[in-house]
Amino acid sequence: MSSGWIHTIKGPVAVEDLGLILPHEHLFTDLRGPSVSDYAQADAEDVVRGLSANLAAAAASGVTALVECSTIGVGRNVAILQRLAEHTPIHLIAPTGVYRDAFIPASMRDLEVEALSEMWIRDLTEGIDGTSVRAGFIKIAMSDDGPTPLEVRNLKAAARASQRTGAIIGSHTIGGRIARRELDILEAEGLDLRRFIWIHAQTEPDPAVHLEVARRGAYVEFDAIGAPDQSQEAMRDYTLALVKAGYAENVLLSHDAGWYQPGRRGGVPENVGMRGYTALVTDFIPALRAAGLTDETIKLLTVTNPARAFAFVGEH
Ligand SMILES: [Zn+2]
Numbered sequence: 001m002s003s004g005w006i007h008t009i010k011g012p013v014a015v016e017d018l019g020l021i022l023p024h025e026h027l028f029t030d031l032r033g034p035s036v037s038d039y040a041q042a043d044a045e046d047v048v049r050g051l052s053a054n055l056a057a058a059a060a061s062g063v064t065a066l067v068e069c070s071t072i073g074v075g076r077n078v079a080i081l082q083r084l085a086e087h088t089p090i091h092l093i094a095p096t097g098v099y100r101d102a103f104i105p106a107s108m109r110d111l112e113v114e115a116l117s118e119m120w121i122r123d124l125t126e127g128i129d130g131t132s133v134r135a136g137f138i139k140i141a142m143s144d145d146g147p148t149p150l151e152v153r154n155l156k157a158a159a160r161a162s163q164r165t166g167a168i169i170g171s172h173t174i175g176g177r178i179a180r181r182e183l184d185i186l187e188a189e190g191l192d193l194r195r196f197i198w199i200h201a202q203t204e205p206d207p208a209v210h211l212e213v214a215r216r217g218a219y220v221e222f223d224a225i226g227a228p229d230q231s232q233e234a235m236r237d238y239t240l241a242l243v244k245a246g247y248a249e250n251v252l253l254s255h256d257a258g259w260y261q262p263g264r265r266g267g268v269p270e271n272v273g274m275r276g277y278t279a280l281v282t283d284f285i286p287a288l289r290a291a292g293l294t295d296e297t298i299k300l301l302t303v304t305n306p307a308r309a310f311a312f313v314g315e316h
Contacts, residue, residue, distance in 0.1 A: 003015055003016060003307075003308075003311065003313070004307075004308075004311030004312055004313045004314075005311060005312050006018070006065065006091065006093060006136055006307070006310045006311060006312070007093065007124070007134045007135065007136040007312060008065070008085070008091040008092060008093055008136065009078075009081050009082055009084075009085040009091075009092045009093070009094055009133050010085050010091070010092075012312075013065070013091050015307040015308075015310075015311045016307075018064045018065050018091070018303070018307055019062055019063075019064040019303055020061075020062045020063050020064055020065075020280075020281070020302050020303060021063075021064065021065040021066075021067070021302070021303065021306035021307060021310070022058070022063055022065070022066045022067060022254045022255065022277060022280070022306075023067050023170075023197070023221065023223075023252045023253075023254050023306040023309065023310070024067060024069050024170070024199060024221060024223040024252070024254035024255075024256050025066050025067060025068065025069065025254060025255055025256065025257055025258055025259075025277055026068065026069055026070050026256065026257065026258030026259035027047075027051060027066075027068045027070065027080075027081065027084055027092070027258055027259055027260065028040075028042070028047055028068075028070060028075055028076075028077055028080050028081065028084075028258075028259060028260050028262075029070040029074050029075050029258060029259040029260070029261060029269075030070075030074055030075030030261065030262050030263075031074060031075075031261065031269075032262075032263060033073065033074070033102070033103045034072075034073055034103065034105040034106075036263070038262065038263065039075070039262075040075040040076065040077045040262060041077070041262055042077075042080065042260065042262040042267065044079065044080050044083040045083075046260075046266070046267065047080050047083065047084065047260045047267060048083060048084060048087050049266075050260045050266055050267040050268070050274065051084065051258070051259075051260055051267075051274075052087065053276075054257075054258075054274065054275075054276040054277055055084070055087070055088040055090060055277075056088075057276055057277070057278050058090060058276070058277035058278055059088060059089050059090050061277075061278045061281040061282070062281060063090055063277060063278075063281075064090065064091060065090060065091040065092075065093065065306075065310075066090050066091070066092055066093070066277065067093045067095075067136070067137065067254075067306075067310065068081060068092055068093060068094055068095060069095060069139050069170070069199075069256075070095070070259065071095045071096070071097045071098055071099055071139045071140075071141075072096075072097065072098045072099070072105065072108070073098050073099035073100075073103035073104055073105060074099045074103055075262065076094070076095065076128075078094065078128045078129050078131050078133050081094050081133070082131070082133060093136035093137065093310060094128060094133060094134075094135050094136060095135055095136070095137055095138065095139035096119075096120045096123035096124055096128070096135035096137075096138055096139070096161075096167075097120060097135075097137075097138045097139040097140045097154070097158060097169075098140060098141075098154060099140075099141045099172075100141035100142060100143045100146065100151065100172065101143050101146065101148045101150050101151055102143070103141075104150060104154075109150065112153075113153055113156045113157045113160065114157075114160070116153065116154070116157035117156075117157040117158075117160035117161045117164075120135075120138055120157060120158070120161040121160075121161050121164055121165055123135040124136075124138070124161065124165045124167050125165060135167070136167070136310060137167050137168045137169070137170060137310055138158045138161055138162060138167050138168070138169045138170070139169075139170050139171075139172075140154045140155065140158050140169065140170075140171045140172070141171060141172035141173075142171060142172060142173050142174070142178050142182065144174045144175075146178060147178065147181060147182065147185075152185060155171070155182060155185045155186060155189075156185070156189055158171075158186075159185075159186050159189035159190070159191040160189070162191060162195050163190065163191060165312070166195075166312045166313060166314075167195075167312070168195050168196070168197060168219075168309050168310060169186075169191075169195060169196050169197065170196075170197035170199050170221070171196070171197070171198070171199055172199045172200055173198055173199055173200060173201075173203075174200060174203045175203050175204050176204040176206060176209035176210075176212075176213075179198050179201070179204065179209070179213055180209075180212075180213075182196075182198075183196070183213065183216055183218065187216075192217070193216050193217035193218045194217040194218070196217075196218040196219065197218065197219040197221050197252060197309060198213055198218055198219065198220050198221060199221050199223060200221070200223060200224075200256075201213070201220045201221055201222055201223075201238070202222045202223070202224055202230065202234060202235050202238060205234075207237075207238055207241045207242075210238055210241070210242060211241070211242065211245055211247065214242055214245075214247040214250035214251075215247070217250075218250065219250050219251070219252050219305070219309055220242060220247075220250050220251060220252070221251075221252040221253070221254065222235040222238055222239060222251070222252070222253055222254075223252070223253070223254040223255065223256045224255070224256055225253060225254065225255045225256075225279050225280050225283075225284045226255050226257060226275065226276070226278075226279025226280070226283065226284075227255070227256065227257075227275070232283065232284065232287070235253075235284070236284070236287050236288060236291065239251055239253070239288065239301070240288070240291055240293070243293065243297060243301075248297055248300050248301065249300065249304075249305060249308075250305075251301050251305060252301075252305055252306055252309065253280055253284065253301055253302060254280070255275065255276075255277055255279060255280060257275035257276060257277050257279075258274065258275065258277075259274065260274070280302070285298055285302070288301075
């Protein structure tokens with residue numbers, strides 16, 4: 001009995017064949033946005049050179065699948081992702097969807113909900129940009145003071161695309177006020193909130209809000225693991241609080257790390273540098289263990305939960 005498939009860049013993979021899954025990372029990200037002339041362009045071999053050591057270290061640490069969250073508006077380039085998927089043993093998952101308002105390309109700004117959802121359904125069921133590479137989930141994003149009217153449209157389109165395909169929606173969401181708005185909008189559209197991930201939940205300091213969102217069924221993702229400027233202790237405590245309250249099945253953990261930035265020498269992003277994908281294994285899991293979590297719970301957080309979240313059930 002299969003419990004489902006993830007749609008990777010190289011095709012469907014049965015979730016029971018997977019171990020550790022990173023639900024939120026970046027490989028190739030163009031934060032200059034879609035208006036620059038060489039947007040999302042780079043030499044694929046230079047990208048492979050830039051990311052090779054970090055991908056090898058992740059594979060050696062036991063990572064079996066990695067979700068690329070760089071969507072339309074911040075550089076999604078399917079040819080480069082295909083080249084990376086050839087290079088690494090890690091299963092890579094590509095997104096459909098679009099980044100926050102300021103990054104939405106002109107060609108997508110005037111679309112109605114239905115046309116936009118059809119575009120995303122095509123990515124999920126047929127392939128991206130004329131290839132047979134299917135997107136494995138829907139990634140959207142809210143402005144810090146959002147959602148803006150276009151972001152509300154994106155939420156509605158995402159709900160429709162999710163309902164018709166089974167794909168999970170992840171949304172970049174800063175703080176609990178916006179998360180609540182999103183859940184209300186998605187619920188009004190009829191979405192089962194178990195098909196939603198609150199990305200960057202650590203930006204909300206009140207654990208009661210994490211709990212409220214988990215109670216409504218959504219995944220709560222703490223995804224700044226290993227980030228030097230973010231409190232690892234806070235994310236550990238938020239995780240422990242949800243586990244203790246009986247919502248271990250709603251927690252997702254990732255680094256939000258990477259990435260190759262086009263237009264930079266060697267692809268190294270300005271200021272932050274290129275961050276690797278191993279702090280979960282080397283630091284965060286040991287900290288959870290030291291705080292009393294069992295191996296069984298840690299497997300739930302890092303293997304079972306992301307597999308369930310990103311799985312498509314039925315025939316592939
Ligand atoms: Zn991210």
